[in-house]
Amino acid sequence: MASLPFSILIFGGTGAIGKHITSAILSAQASPGHSISIFTSDATASNPEKEALLSSWKSQGLRVVTGDLNNAQDVSRAYEGVDVVVSCLGRNTLTAQTELIRLAEESRSVNWFFPSEYGTDIEYDASSKDEKPHQNKLKVREFIRSNIRRVQCTYLVTGPYLDMYLTLLPSVAAIGGYDVRSKKAMVINSGNDAVGFTSMPDVGKLLVAALRNPEEAKGKVLKVQSFVTTPLDIVREFEKQTGAEWTTDYTSIQALRELEQQLWDEGKPLATAATLRRIWAEGRTLYQKTDNEKLGLAADDMETLSEVVGRAII
Ligand SMILES: NC(=O)c1ccc[n+]([C@@H]2O[C@H](COP(=O)([O-])OP(=O)(O)OC[C@H]3O[C@@H](n4cnc5c(N)ncnc54)[C@H](OP(=O)(O)O)[C@@H]3O)[C@@H](O)[C@H]2O)c1
Incomplete structure (x- = not known):
């Protein structure tokens, strides 16, 4: 399959879901002249537990940029030459994304941003706006609606892993x-x-499928899953x-x-x-139709219940 025609920067790339997303993007590869990078803290970059993972990713061509995600200069520098930002930040840093998105809007190169979602549909129905775990993600979406004009955002809604x-x-x-x-x-x-569930490896696969289908993905909330x-x-x-x-x-x-x-x-x-x-x-993971097909993924492209259970019993 064709490589990805973008330079991509990932935040939270070594986190629980970030690992799967970074691995999938690295496997898809950037086309010549483009790069795949993660932005991480010095602490993570020098963490002995993450060393093996980072060095295997580096051998696949990953660039590791270190800095403080709350420092505008560090972030703006990391954005130079980057087209796509994929945020996989954890729940405790979700609101830091508003500044990351504002800096992306200000940058000359970033034109596509994936805020950290990869979970429950925070706008499923009228009750969703009152659910406590949704509040920070809702704030990020509201900030984007009100302030961001140039950069296109994609929300990948996967339901539970x-x-x-x-x-x-x-x-x-x-x-x-x-x-x-x-x-x-x-x-x-x-x-x-x-x-409706998504397996963690499939989150990475679905993110790459979104990158391969910009016309279907840019500016959209994509509701995807592995199976029900x-x-x-x-x-x-x-x-x-x-x-x-x-x-x-x-x-x-x-x-x-x-x-x-x-x-x-x-x-x-x-x-x-x-x-x-x-x-x-209560059923708020169920859809008449998901967006998998729009991203070119059929049912047999996704992991099965048997595969995920198989990993759990090892
Ligand atoms: N659907 C589901 O069942 C499900 C389950 C869990 C999570 N999620 C969603 O997936 C997304 C990512 O969550 P996760 O659990 O994968 O995240 P995580 O592992 O908790 O954290 C991801 C990364 O965020 C960065 N980070 C975390 N705390 C930070 C801090 N205080 N300051 C700076 N950076 C910090 C770290 O990046 P570095 O190491 O690079 O510094 C970390 O590796 C969230 O939106 C979450 O809601 C969904």
Whole structure:
């Protein structure tokens, strides 16, 4: 497949989803005369745990730019000659993106920006604007609507990552999940409510597909996913692959709501996960049609439930 005709700069490229996005962009390669870079802190660049990853990426041609993302000079310098910025910043730095986007608008070269989304649809319906975990992403979208004219932005809305959904946290079991070691699952309601998921490697694939289809992607909110399944179908897949019967417990949406409220009242970080799991269980990941096809991706281009569960049981 043709290489990417852009110079691309990635923020948060070594983060949880950034790793998959950076790997996919590097595999797609930039065409001659273009570059792929990540902007990262000195601390990350010299972190021994990230050394192997960074050196393998460097051997694939990645440029590593270090600096402080809150320093306008560092960022403007990094933008020189860059066409596309892909932000994969984590939840605690989402609002820093308004300045990054303002500097992109000011730059002479950046013309396409992907703000860090890669998750729940923050404008799914009228209830979405009141959900606490959506507030910072909504602020970023509002800033872009009101202030950004030249740079085009693309929001890649992927829904939950199945890879992360498969975890069961004992302290908050009522939010649902799967524990491979004890072969136990906790599902919401009957376990038969469909949820649209994207696997983490597919987020990278979908981002590259957006880069390959600028006419479909620029200026758009893209709703994409790997597949739709149910919590009980996931249990059955685990049973098939582990060759054992699992114990499944059920929790009501009401119990989930009560736990969610308690976690917010106590200021616990897991409140975000509880709210998001409730939104997903209530069906706000489902669409008549996704934008996968517009990006040239068919169902069999995406990972399957079996592949993602297979990775979880290793
Ligand atoms: N759909 C889902 O199920 C799901 C799950 C998790 C996350 N997400 C979304 O994915 C996006 C990325 O989240 P993530 O969990 O991948 O992020 P993350 O791993 O927490 O952080 C990503 C990167 O952000 C940078 N960063 C984080 N804190 C920073 C700080 N205080 N100052 C400067 N830089 C900082 C770091 O970059 P450097 O190391 O390069 O400095 C870090 O590697 C978010 O929009 C999040 O909402 C979705």
